[in-house]
């Protein structure tokens with residue numbers, strides 16, 4: 458009390474209070490409402506001192522934006538604490554400007570990269586400008602349609618292994634039904650797929666769940682309350698990463714595991730890449746050697762290692778979450794599941810055989826093309842629309858630009874919320890909030906690709922899109938040909954507990970009641986479809 462009463466502290470405190478009052482009045486009232494060039498943009502009502510932050514952190518990511526866009530228009534301004542202006546964009550022409558016409562003016566802000574870089578490395582996902590263009594070009598051969606086709610036997614093999622492991626567990630339990638948390642299994646499956654298809658490495662996490670690399674990603678995506686708070690704080694206070702907190706220790710431990718695995722993979726590739734190797738990194742190493750011989754710029758060892766970290770991180774959790782949500786949606790829409798199974802049976806009758814050799818014919822599967830199943834295509838796209846695994850992305854303008862007719866100054870933070878855009882009636886009609894795979898057959902002629910932002914668009918869009926779509930289809934085909942999925946009513950609806958950490962996943966995973974199809978059920982599916990002969994003829998022609 459004596460210290461506070463001392464004249465120095467009294468006057469210092471008073472001065473500090475006065476400065477704060479002036480600062481806050483200016484930045485939280487005068488600037489946003491009377492000076493900011495963005496004051497003409499429709500603004501979500503609220504007091505800029507704390508802005509819409511309480512609404513944002515207490516709701517599923519993107520859900521408040523759905524309402525704002527419907528109420529105030531396709532471009533809205535809102536506030537983060539202390540008057541920080543933010544834009545949310547759902548305007549077709551503005552999305553084209555950001556993603557396609559002028560993408561390099563919209564890098565990811567440094568604060569958004571900070572925690573990602575520790576886990577994903579400085580690969581193509583986090584590179585900007587010219588280094589990004591250079592890396593993207595160097596990676597394109599690895600992600601071409603032909604390269605992905607060559608990798609499909611791996612997708613099928615791992616999908617088969619997953620379905621066999623579930624069968625093994627059911628046989629051990631002497632039951633044909635089991636409650637399964639499918640997301641964890643799918644995470645391991647897609648991790649093994651990216652390991653083999655991406656780098657020719659057998660990570661084997663499906664059969665060995667405790668393998669360190671899988672454990673590393675479990676640590677990164679832990680959802681305990683303290684990690685969530687610290688993660689939120691990191692957006693404002695960059696140095697939270699130095700706090701001696703469990704989340705920071707876990708991320709450091711995870712980073713070390715991922716980094717050393719990526720280093721081992723790239724070393725191995727540099728030592729021995731064979732002409733017949735088809736994995737993505739082998740193609741890139743071969744391309745690098747060719748460029749080196751021609752005296753052109755190549756990717757350094759560190760850049761290659763960081764690409765491996767990027768593919769590991771960006772390429773497995775995303776697809777696993779997409780497939781897990783799809784299985785959940787099929788479990789809550791049994792009629793859609795039945796129709797899809799029927800289509801699968803029409804194209805892959807041998808998958809419904811009780812004979813394991815007929816079913817596990819990977820060569821035959823690899824010759825088929827999962828893109829020839831229109832309803833499967835609709836179901837996967839609709840699931841990725843309804844719950845986009847990456848629900849939003851954030852950008853910051855380098856230079857001033859015009860979005861949807863509004864002047865947007867340099868250094869403005871701009872959000873694209875797929876989880877909002879995908880539910881707007883302007884793009885998807887009155888049933889935007891319904892899971893309806895049929896919508897894809899009757900999209901209006903003027904439907905814009907920007908209404909589907911699951912993979913973003915343009916040169917910063919997902920390079921692994923074709924990889925992910927093919928992988929997703931292989932998994933759904935394999936699993937549905939062997940199992941029926943029902944909602945496990947003993948657990949809360951996973952849709953009520955979506956949490957966001959890079960990927961939008963259910964807090965407790967996706968728990969399903971999984972039942973092995975009986976021989977009679979498999980036969981009855983066929984009865985609903987066309988004859989096997991007719992379908993096989995289509996397949997061969999295809």
Ligand code: HEM
Pocket residue numbers: 581582583593651655767768771772773775776779845846847849850851910911912913916917918919920921922924925
């Ligand atoms: C359903 C699965 C997937 C979804 C929903 C998805 C979504 C996305 C999105 C939204 C972006 C842009 C992120 C941003 O800039 O903020 C992105 C970028 C990227 N994705 Fe995917 N992705 C999926 C699967 C994959 C797979 C399987 C791979 C690799 C095999 C992959 C590799 C990448 C890479 C390298 C980038 C960075 C591209 C660049 O900036 O040039 N993704 N993805």
